[in-house]
Structures are given as C-alpha cells and as structure tokens.
Amino acid sequence: MHYGWVIVAAGVVAGACGYGTYYAFTLFYIELVAEFGWSGTAVSGAMSLGMMAYGFFGLAMGWCADRFGPRRTVFAGGIIFGIGTALGAWIEALWHLYALYGGITAVGMGAAWAPLVATVSRWFEARRGLAIGITVLGGSIGVFLIAPLAEALIAARGWREAYLWLGLITGGLMAGSALLLYRDPADRGLRPYGAGTAAPPQTTAAATGLSPPAGLASIARRFLFWHMSLAFGLWWFAGAIVYIQIAPFLVEKGFDTSFAALALMLFGAGNCVGRIAMGLLSDHIGGARAYRLSMLIAAVAMSCLALTEGPVGLLAAALAVGFGFGGALPQITTIAVELFGTAAIGVLMGAVLALVGLVGAAGPLAGGMIYDAVQTYAPAFHLGAAVFLLSLALSYGLRR
Secondary structure, eight states: OOTHHHHHHHHHHHHHHHHHHHHTHHHHHHHHHHHHOOOHHHHHHHHHHHHHHHHHHHHHHHHHHHHHOHHHHHHHHHHHHHHHHHGGGGOOSHHHHHHIIIIIHHHHHTTSSHHHHHHHHHHBSTTHHHHHHHHHHHHHHHHHHHHHHHHHHHHHHOHHHHHHHHHHHHHHHHHHHHTTOOSSGGGGTOOOBTTTTSOOOSSSTTTTTOOOOOSHHHHHTOHHHHHHHHHHHHHHHHHHHHHHHHHHHHHHTTOOHHHHHHHHHHHHHHHHHHHHHHHHHHHHHOHHHHHHHHHHHHHHHHHHHHHOOSHHHHHHHHHHHHHHHHHHHHHHHHHHHHHHOSTTHHHHHHHHHHHHHHHHTHHHHHHHHHHHHHSOSHHHHHHHHHHHHHHHHHGGGOOO
C-alpha cells in the first residue's frame, strides 16, 4: 500500500476530531442559552468570530506546514485545540465563550484543514480528487460520531463535563495522528501516488498558462484567487447556518434535542457520502462541475428543510443538505490545485481558508439576527438556499 493512503487516514482522524467537536457547538448552543439567558445573536456571534479567527489562523497554519512540516504543525494544533475545548467547562460569562471560540480553539482548528489537504495534494498525482475527498471526510465522520457522544455526555454529566471530556479525547487523538504525517513523498524515499503512470492533468496551472505562484504575495495579485475565495466563502456562509442552528431550528418546530442530534448525525452522514462521491466524480468531470452539482443539491434541500414539518421529511432534507454541502468541500482544494498548482499549496489553502472564514462567519450571525427579529429560523434557511445558488453562479468564472 502506498504511504499516501496512510497520510489520508491520519488526515481523516485529525479532521474528525477537530470538525466533529466544532460542529457539536449546535448542541451546546441550546444549553448556553437556557442556562445564561443569552440571545441567539450573542451566542451565534461567538461562532461567527470563531470562524473568522479559525480562517486567519488557518493561513498561519498553512504557512507553518510549508515551513516546518505538517507533523509539527498538526501536533501543536491538536494540543491547543484540546486545551481550548476543555476550558469550555469553566465558561461563566459571554466573553469567555468569545475568547475560547475566537482564540484558543480557533488556533487549534487552523491545523485541521489547510495543512492536511496541502499535504495530501503533494502525495497524489492520480486520484487526487478521491484522496482529498476521503481526507475531508473526517469532518463528516466527526459529526456522525461526536454529535451523539456530546449529546450523551451532556445528558449524563452536564454540558461542562462534556466540554472537558471532548477536549481530552479529541485533542489527544488529533495530536497522535500528526505523528504519521510527512510533508513530501521524498521524505520517505517515495514518489507521489500515480507519478509516471497517470495521464497528465488537463487543467493544472501549467495547462492554464499560469506560472505556479511562489508565495502569498504572488497568489494575492491574481483576481482569480479573490473570485475563487468569494465563491467558496458563500458556500460556507450558507452551510454554517445549518450546522450551527439546525438544533434550535428543530426545537423551534417542536422536536426534542435527541431528534436534533439525530438530524445532525444524518447531516454528517450526508457529508460523508457527498465528499466521497463528489471527490470521485471530480476525477472524471473536473472540480468545477462537481462543485456546481453539489451547490444545486444543497440549495434545493435547504429550502425543503425550511418548509418541511414532518420528522421523516426533515431528516431526509438534513441528509440531502449534508450531501450537497459536503460534496463541495473536496472541490475547494481540487479547483485551487487545478488553477494554481502545488508549488505553494499550504499557504494557498491557508489564504483561501482565511477569506472563506471571513465571508462564512456572517452566516451564523445572520441566522441569529433573523431569529431575534422574527422569532423563527425559517427565513435564515431560505437565505442559505439563495446563497448556495449565488455560489454556484460565481463558480462559472473559475476557469483559465
């Protein structure tokens, strides 16, 4: 077995720990509002700040992965993330929540994506879309596994101990998986998977007539980079409304938190299937086409989620939104590599993450403000569907 697949497996574990715990915030959201009486806008604002901070720390972590290697970067990120999550047990004031999600936890989360997808991109020439799809699958697996764990811990021990145990477990696993990472195949005397046997990609940076960017300054001078980051930021804006506010949205409809956890699990399951299916499909039809199909599915399903009242329909809609939202994620890296190459892939993906986080952070905040204004989350979910379609439209400009 080529060691590249071990790199992929390590990325799955690290992503599952980071994103699974981060997405479980929707379950803590209910507890925090109930205990402290904070408004939906105030609690959502903490996650919005966290998403912006996570994006900018992702830029730093991407640079660190290029400079110091992914092993050191992800190991340090895992330790920091575990500490930040565990400190949630001592939240007493609103600023504590903002300090954790916008500070310590965000630093650790910066290592859960950009260093991983950058490393995998270097290890694969053939089947790169599939490899990236499996790597980012970790986030979906984490939702599927950690959401019920968090629900069980909250029910049995309270939300404070739930934060503590999640920090210890996920931080330790994330740091442990980092020990398997190597920056380049040459570090183990290997060539990238498929090197010398795969057909040359037709949409690489060379094929587009663009010279590979040498660093962040070179990347930032290209309008295509800003266009691409905006399109992906709108994807995150809409998706964040779902994974942050789906639990209070379903409670508003009259369901209990167990049903909300089940819906979040199905959202995660849809993410799993979407990331693999669309990652595999992108190897055949290209990243941009796979991205557009994912956005269309997510937009239709999100409107259905807002309009449906029955439990079966709601669960099916959550599954479908997860499929579309998750199916787009591998294409972020695939499209970036197709357009810019892998010469500075760590800092490239970190920069993309920073801008995506900046745009996407407005999603939960917009949802909280809409609820405070009209006392229902349904308009926020319709807004998310429209934003998915806007991201789809912008993706037509992502070409040479």
